[in-house]
Amino acid sequence: MNTDPGLRTIVRERHQLINIAYRLLGSLTEAEDVVQEACARWYALPAQQREAIESPGAWLTTVTGRICLDVLGSARARRERYVGEWVPEPLPDRSELDDPADRITLDESVSMAFLIVLESMTPAERVAFVLHDVFGYRFAEVAEIVGRTPAACRQLASSARRRVRTSPASTAPTAPHADVVSSFKRAWQAKDINALIGLLDPAATAIGDGGGLVPAAPRPIEGGERIARYLVELAARAPEQTFAERAVNGRPGLVTRYDGAIVMVAAFDIEGGLIKRIWAVRNPEKLRRWQA
Numbered sequence: 001m002n003t004d005p006g007l008r009t010i011v012r013e014r015h016q017l018i019n020i021a022y023r024l025l026g027s028l029t030e031a032e033d034v035v036q037e038a039c040a041r042w043y044a045l046p047a048q049q050r051e052a053i054e055s056p057g058a059w060l061t062t063v064t065g066r067i068c069l070d071v072l073g074s075a076r077a078r079r080e081r082y083v084g085e086w087v088p089e090p091l092p093d094r095s096e097l098d099d100p101a102d103r104i105t106l107d108e109s110v111s112m113a114f115l116i117v118l119e120s121m122t123p124a125e126r127v128a129f130v131l132h133d134v135f136g137y138r139f140a141e142v143a144e145i146v147g148r149t150p151a152a153c154r155q156l157a158s159s160a161r162r163r164v165r166t167s168p169a170s171t172a173p174t175a176p177h178a179d180v181v182s183s184f185k186r187a188w189q190a191k192d193i194n195a196l197i198g199l200l201d202p203a204a205t206a207i208g209d210g211g212g213l214v215p216a217a218p219r220p221i222e223g224g225e226r227i228a229r230y231l232v233e234l235a236a237r238a239p240e241q242t243f244a245e246r247a248v249n250g251r252p253g254l255v256t257r258y259d260g261a262i263v264m265v266a267a268f269d270i271e272g273g274l275i276k277r278i279w280a281v282r283n284p285e286k287l288r289r290w291q292a
Contacts, residue, residue: 009056010039016135017064022104023130024068025075026088026115028289034071038063058141065127065145072123083212085220087279088115089286090265093247106250109134112267112279115249117167121160128153129160168269168276177270178245181252184268184275185243191232200224201274211283214263227278255290262290 014035021031038060042050053059079086090112091104108114109130118126124146131137131145132153139150139157146153180199187195206227210216221227235241241258248254248267256264265287269277281287 010042010060013057013060014039017060019105020061020130020135021064021068022091023109023115023118023134024065024126025071026119027286028089028091028104029285030071034064034067037067061137062141062145065131065142069123069127069146072126076123083210084216084218085207085209087207087209087281087286088112088119090253090267090279090281090290091249092290106247110249111251112249113167113269113277114164116279117164120163120167122156124148125156125160125163128156129164132157133161176273177268178252180270180273180275181245181254181268185245185254188231188235189243191235193228193232196228196231197225199275200227201271201276204274204276204278206230206278206280208280209283209286211285213284214282216280216282262287265290 017035017038018028018031021034022028025031025034041063042056042060050056091106091110104110118130121129127146128139128142131142132139139153142153142157143150146156148156184196184199186192187199202224203222204224204227206217206221208216208221217230221230238258241256241263244255244257246253246255246265248265251267253268254264254266255262256266263282263284265281267279267281268275
């Protein structure tokens with residue numbers, strides 16, 4: 001029987017580490033890679049050094065946070081080279097993820113709208129805010145990860161909170177959202193442009209992410225009427241595609257299926273009964289978990 005306390009800690013802590021890393025990176029794939037790297041670094045330590053670490057869980061969290069900080073720093077350069085618009089990797093319902101350790105806790109901090117706000121933060125702001133405000137770590141612990149003083153981390157989190165307060169992200173209950181998404185699905189299926197316009201805020205924005213691998217709008221589409229006309233054209237081009245309501249990052253969303261595979265996952269930001277933002281992910285690399 002394996003009695004390695006480090007292994008028991010890794011098994012116990014993996015779920016928390018994945019949750020932290022996904023919120024920091026907006027990608028479950030990258031989150032898994034980061035946690036795997038943190039675990040590899042643990043086992044790369046000499047046995048005597050591992051045994052001297054009082055809290056393996058805290059050590060793993062610190063290393064995971066530091067790797068995420070490095071990834072966030074390089075992500076900006078990578079996203080400048082990204083073809084088209086970049087949208088966070090959408091999450092299916094928890095029950096659809098094979099590994100229980102990879103099942104992200106679904107709350108407001110993983111809604112697509114909230115993740116988009118996190119994208120506007122500097123890497124240090126994002127790490128300080130997520131660890132302190134979302135997961136409750138003390139600023140002294142955050143400082144160990146960010147490499148700044150606790151006072152500086154407090155300022156980073158404060159700056160991040162201001163971004164959240166001034167963001168247009170919706171915090172409305174999800175129940176009315178489901179009704180709007182259902183009506184949107186019916187209108188899109190029917191190619192009813194007037195019904196779509198009635199469901200979209202006049203100043204709505206739609207963003208498509210194809211990653212350069214599949215066709216997607218290269219730039220955001222602005223205006224409810226323009227979005228409605230674009231959606232009707234898409235439906236006319238692929239009449240065989242089907243639409244289904246599915247939870248996306250814990251909120252009502254839509255998936256479209258074509259030739260047996262899911263080809264798009266759409267998340268919505270809804271306010272006052274109208275759709276203000278649509279994030280449509282078509283990049284197949286971000287849809288692998290949806291194909292089960």
